[in-house]
Amino acid sequence: MKSKSFLVPDDIYDYMLKTTLRETPVQRELRERTAAMPQARMQTGPDQLQLLQLLVRAIGARRCIEVGVYTGASALAVALALPEGGSIVACDVNEEYTAIAEEFWERAGVTNKIDLRLAPAVETLSDLLAQQGSYDFAYIDADKTNYDAYYELVLQLLRPGGLIAVDNVLWGGDVANPAQRDPDTVALRNLNEKIGRDERIDVSFLTIGDGLSLVRKR
Ligand code: CA
DSSP: OOOOOTTSOHHHHHHHHHHHOOOOHHHHHHHHHHHTSTTGGGSOOHHHHHHHHHHHHHTTOOEEEEEOOTTSHHHHHHHHHSOTTOEEEEEEOOHHHHHHHHHHHHHHTOGGGEEEEESOHHHHHHHHHHTTOOEEEEEEOSOGGGHHHHHHHHHHHEEEEEEEEEEOSSGGGGGGOTTOOOHHHHHHHHHHHHHHTOTTEEEEEEOSTTOEEEEEEO
16 A cells, blocks of 8 residues: 555656655665555555645744654655754654654664654644744644634644645545535544635645645734
């Protein structure tokens, strides 16, 4: 499982990776190790990780947030793209998966840039707000029914001009099928519609991976 877009044929995706993927050996090992695990489809694709890195560099991000760590590939990618002194607050509740993340962050030499918070993300984000933190970039990729809460908290934490990348906004295409009414699909569909008319932000809905909305705070 490559976490590639279901919209892109395998040979086209392989061509994209072959021509432009820039992945360190540790990133590659983490990807392969995670691919062998249960829930491997939760892993963000390597092309999308590279997009996150480009965005971090493009806006000169120094302070980042991640909601949903899993085995750490996205925090690793962001940390590698951050300048010296840059940091990412990484929120998750799963000790088993984040233990793997920490192992690979250590090996990549980026542990000093990653602040792992093992607690419900709404609590961690509320703490950051209470500390009047200001952030440049955020990646939301966690439990879908809490996406709206994460979005609202992260939007408050972001500086004007900051970016949020919201993952899985296509949900395998289910969001476009009104007959799909399970809680995850409904949560994503509602957030997509809200983002579409949200005057606080600019948005671009990308078909990379499982759909990624890029949101810029006005
Ligand atoms: Ca995801």
